[in-house]
Amino acid sequence: MILSGTVWKVGDHVDTDAIIPARHLVTTDPEVLARHCFEDLDPALAAKIRPGDILVAGENFGQGSSREHAPIAIKAAGIACVVARSYARIFYRNAFNIGLPLLECPDLHAATETGDRLSVDNETGRIINETRGTLHAAAPLPEFMRQLIAAGGIIEYVRRQVSGRKVGA
Amino acid sequence: MGMTLTEKILAAHAGEERVRPGDLIDARVDFCFANDITGPLAFREFERIGLPAVFDRERVALVPDHYAPSKDIASAEQCKIMREFAHKYDIAHYYEVGRAGVGHVMLAEMGLVLPGEVFVGADSHTCTHGALGAFSTGVGSSDLAAVMATGRLWFRVPETLRFVFRGRPALWVTGKDLVLHIIGDIGVDGARYCAMEFAGEALGHLTLGERFSITNMAIEAGAKNGIMEPDAAVLDYVTPRAQRPFAPVFADSDAEYAAVREYDTGQMEPVVAVPSSPGIVVPVGFAAGVPVDQCFIGTCTNGRIEDLRVAARILEGRAVHPRTRLLVVPATPAIYRQAMEEGLTRIFLDAGAVVGAPTCGPCLGGHMGVLASGEVCVSTSSRNFVGRMGHRDSRVYLSGPAVAAATAVLGRLAHPDEVLS
Numbered sequence: 389m390i391l392s393g394t395v396w397k398v399g400d401h402v403d404t405d406a407i408i409p410a411r412h413l414v415t416t417d418p419e420v421l422a423r424h425c426f427e428d429l430d431p432a433l434a435a436k437i438r439p440g441d442i443l444v445a446g447e448n449f450g451q452g453s454s455r456e457h458a459p460i461a462i463k464a465a466g467i468a469c470v471v472a473r474s475y476a477r478i479f480y481r482n483a484f485n486i487g488l489p490l491l492e493c494p495d496l497h498a499a500t501e502t503g504d505r506l507s508v509d510n511e512t513g514r515i516i517n518e519t520r521g522t523l524h525a526a527a528p529l530p531e532f533m534r535q536l537i538a539a540g541g542i543i544e545y546v547r548r549q550v551s552g553r554k555v556g557a
Numbered sequence: 558m559g560m561t562l563t564e565k566i567l568a569a570h571a572g573e574e575r576v577r578p579g580d581l582i583d584a585r586v587d588f589c590f591a592n593d594i595t596g597p598l599a600f601r602e603f604e605r606i607g608l609p610a611v612f613d614r615e616r617v618a619l620v621p622d623h624y625a626p627s628k629d630i631a632s633a634e635q636c637k638i639m640r641e642f643a644h645k646y647d648i649a650h651y652y653e654v655g656r657a658g659v660g661h662v663m664l665a666e667m668g669l670v671l672p673g674e675v676f677v678g679a680d681s682h683t684c685t686h687g688a689l690g691a692f693s694t695g696v697g698s699s700d701l702a703a704v705m706a707t708g709r710l711w712f713r714v715p716e717t718l719r720f721v722f723r724g725r726p727a728l729w730v731t732g733k734d735l736v737l738h739i740i741g742d743i744g745v746d747g748a749r750y751c752a753m754e755f756a757g758e759a760l761g762h763l764t765l766g767e768r769f770s771i772t773n774m775a776i777e778a779g780a781k782n783g784i785m786e787p788d789a790a791v792l793d794y795v796t797p798r799a800q801r802p803f804a805p806v807f808a809d810s811d812a813e814y815a816a817v818r819e820y821d822t823g824q825m826e827p828v829v830a831v832p833s834s835p836g837i838v839v840p841v842g843f844a845a846g847v848p849v850d851q852c853f854i855g856t857c858t859n860g861r862i863e864d865l866r867v868a869a870r871i872l873e874g875r876a877v878h879p880r881t882r883l884l885v886v887p888a889t890p891a892i893y894r895q896a897m898e899e900g901l902t903r904i905f906l907d908a909g910a911v912v913g914a915p916t917c918g919p920c921l922g923g924h925m926g927v928l929a930s931g932e933v934c935v936s937t938s939s940r941n942f943v944g945r946m947g948h949r950d951s952r953v954y955l956s957g958p959a960v961a962a963a964t965a966v967l968g969r970l971a972h973p974d975e976v977l978s
Contacts, residue, residue, distance in 0.1 A: 401745055401834070405942040410921035413594045414624060414631035416601070428944035448746040448779060452940060453921075454681040456598050456697040477750050477781055478681055482697035532581050532711065546703045547606045 391468045391489075392507045392518075393440040395500055400446035402429065404453040404479065408461040416457070418464035425461040437466045442506050445472035446497050450479025459483040469508055471515065471526060473497050484533055485542045491515070491526035499524070559809020561717040562784050563752040566692040566806050570675045578716040578815070587674035587801075589704045590618035590650075592660055592917075593625055593635050595679035598698035600642045603705050611646050612708035618650035618669060619643050620660035623917045628924035658889025658915035661685040661773070661857035666889055668798030672787040672805040677704050682857050682939065684780065687772040688765065689795060690787030690805055695776060715781045716815035717752040722759035724823035729973040731867065732767025733859060733937065733957035735759070736774040737828050738820065741838025749779030751815065754808070759822040760785060765794055766863030770957075773858045774939050777835040827960050827972060829935070832952035833943045841960055841972045850932040851882045852965040853946075854958050855913070856920045859937035860888030862895050864958040869901040871962035871976055872908040878968030883910035884926045890915055910965070922946045928953075935964045 406429040408421055415421065426433040443462065449472040450458060459482050462470065469489040483490045489510045496515055500506070504519040513526035529537070539545040560568060564576050571582040591599050596619055603611075611617050619639050624632035643651035650669065657663065661682050670676045672690035676683065679701035686693035696710070704710050720739055740747070753775045760768060768785060775783025787795070787805045795803070827841045854860070854868050865887060877883045885905045887893040893915060896902050905912050919926035920938040928934055928947030934954070936946065941953035956964070959973040966976050 403940075403942045405921075405940070405945050409944050410594075410623075410923055411927075414629065414635060416598050428949040448749060451745055451779065452681065452776075452942060454595060454679055454683075454695045454697050456595070456699060474746070474749065476746070476779055478695055478697060478776075481700060485697060485699035530581075542699050542703050543602045543605050546706055550606060550608060550706060 389511065390507055390509050391440070391442065392505070393442040393468050394438065395442055395444050395502055395504045395506055396433065396437060397444045397500060397502045398429065401448045401451055402445055403451045404455055404458045407450065407458040408455065413455060413457055418460050421457050421461035422464035425465040434465050439466040440468045441466055442508060443467045443470045444497055444500050445470060447473045449475050451476040454478045456482045456486060459486050459488045463488040469510060471496050471508065484536055487541055493524050493526040496524045558813045559811040561752065561812040561814065562690070562754055562786060562806060562808040563692055563717055563782060564714060565808065566673060566675060567712060567714055569806070576714045578714050580714040581711060582714060583709055583711050584675055586677050586704050586708055586710055588616050588618070588669055589677045589701060590620060590660055590664060591679040591698070591701050592623050593621040593639050594623045595698045595701065596642070597635050597638045599679055599701040599705065600638060602699045602702035606702065606706045608706050611648065611705045614647050615649045616708070617648050617705055618664055619648055620652055620657050620663065621654060622657060622660050623921065624923055625657065625916060626654045626914065656890060658892070659857045659860055659917055662860060662888035662892070665689060665769070666798070666891055668795065668800045671795060671799055671801060671803035672791065673803055677701065677710060681776045682773055684775045684783045685769050685773040685857055687775065687782050687784035688768040689791055690785060692782055692784065694782045715750055715752040717754050718748055719754045719756060719814040719817045721817065721819045722755065722757035723819055723821050724759055725762050726759055726822040727825060729827050729959045730822065730825045731957040731959060732763050732770040734825060734828050735822060736771040737830055737835070737838045737955065738825055740774060740778045740836050741828065741830070743778055745777060745834060745836035746779040748775065751780050753778065753780045753783045755783065755785045761788065764863040765790055766861035769861065770858050774835065777939055827957060829960060829970065830941055830955035832954065833941050835940060835955060841970065844954065844970050845972060847933060847970040849881055849935050849964050849969055851884065851926060851928065851934040852961045853884045853919050853926060853934060853936040853938065854961050855884065855886030855888060856917065856938040857888065858939045859958050860886060860892065862892050864937065865892070865896050865901050867958045868962040869904045871959060871966065871973055873904045875908055875966050875976065877909040877965045881965055881968045883908070883965040884913060884919060885910050886913040886916065886919065886925070888915055919946060935961050935970060937961050
């Protein structure tokens with residue numbers, strides 16, 4: 389699928405407290421979490437994100453807590469996908485499990501600024517920065533992650549397993 | 558080549574003769590748990606799977622520790638969701654307020670996590686239990702739901718980084734200082750996706766509580782798990798409380814490590830992580846003198862009886878500085894009781910500290926000690942990200958219990974030697 393959207397750029401090591409502060413973890417409502425997304429990083433950011441926008445991050449995005457509220461908040465805020473140099477591992481698993489696409493790209497972060505227009509092919513990993521006319525390649529997803537996505541996340545994957553149906557069937 | 562401790566445990570639980578870093582495996586999980594923040598999401602996902610029961614009611618724990626005792630209506634609703642799920646699915650290890658403590662401390666204390674096992678928790682600090690020689694890792698709510706349904710989970714076998722502590726730690730250098738030292742050295746993503754295996758004769762000089770502080774903070778270097786080989790001290794601790802039979806696992810002598818780093822603990826001094834990253838670590842002297850509004854001793858990192866004893870040694874016969882607040886939060890009811898019986902609680906109260914009920918509360922800016930704008934806290938917890946303990950303009954220094962106690966006495970960041978040489 390080709391995703392086209394406007395970039396919001398954040399730095400390295402953005403942690404889960406910055407994505408959704410613990411004081412808001414008294415709800416699981418995605419709309420409420422979305423309103424507070426990135427509140428301690430930039431209190432004005434959540435209100436500026438439009439559906440389909442793309443988040444571009446540096447190293448180790450999502451470090452810290454295991455709160456699945458973090459990718460839920462990002463997705464509900466309208467972000468269509470995240471492209472980072474690298475991810476913290478629990479956040480990586482959580483994002484795929486709740487259906488927020490993540491891509492890993494080594495050179496996009498340095499070559500992109502907030503406001504740029506990107507088009508991202510989340511299957512081939514081909515990324516075009518339309519504003520600057522540059523082409524970038526994200527790492528292809530591991531086969532197992534593709535299976536999980538095709539199944540609709542870990543819960544759907546397990547649901548099919550326990551009901552005796554094959555993944556993708 | 559042989560296998561590391563992490564690889565051997567994962568191989569055994571995947572039914573494989575051997576596994577290598579990078580392998581994707583489907584492993585049996587011995588025990589799992591969720592808290593009152595991650596639980597409600599996990600329960601919703603579990604019910605989407607549509608099974609009438611969890612995989613084994615004796616192998617699931619639900620611990621209300623983050624927002625318990627409930628601080629407001631919203632958090633009370635989340636605890637209620639957990640209580641109702643526990644009742645509906647007849648979960649054996651649900652613990653109500655009064656019996657519950659900080660999950661990571663309590664589950665080990667109760668003999669529910671054992672050497673050689675695979676343990677998964679919907680809480681990033683689940684890596685704590687690796688001090689017992691278990692493979693123990695944090696996951697999100699959906700993964701936890703999958704485990705509750707099937708008793709299994711997929712893992713990518715991690716590369717193992719080995720950290721060897723040499724010598725004997727100097728006075729006031731605790732396990733917390735050792736792990737902060739490493740995170741300062743390799744950075745907050747220095748062990749990303751890896752297993753951190755800790756070894757060396759210095760571990761033998763540490764209390765079990767201090768060892769838990771080390772594995773607890775493996776996540777702060779990005780690791781999948783932290784682990785140590787179980788020694789006599791671990792087996793002495795585990796054997797009388799184990800609720801299941803267990804078999805300790807040890808690394809092969811020809812195990813292959815992605816990297817090995819050695820540290821001379823005799824040369825270390827007490828350190829702090831300065832705002833706002835656990836990876837910016839300096840000797841206490843570099844930060845000494847910073848005026849401090851609040852000190853907090855507690856959490857899954859440093860809320861054990863050993864930590865309270867260290868703090869009491871410094872606080873005995875002294876008073877908390879009038880400009881500073883000191884919060885002491887024993888991690889479990891058993892530790893609370895032991896602190897009382899050992900006379901530690903009296904020392905804290907005499908010094909002017911508040912001794913709180915077991916909870917994660919202040920660590921995540923949840924309740925019981927939230928920071929106002931501009932305030933500075935020295936905390937024995939594991940994270941000092943922006944806004945972690947309260948207002949986004951508050952600042953948190955991470956330390957061991959000795960530095961936190963000395964700081965409380967002097968009202969400014971202080972080396973324990975300044976109070977007690």
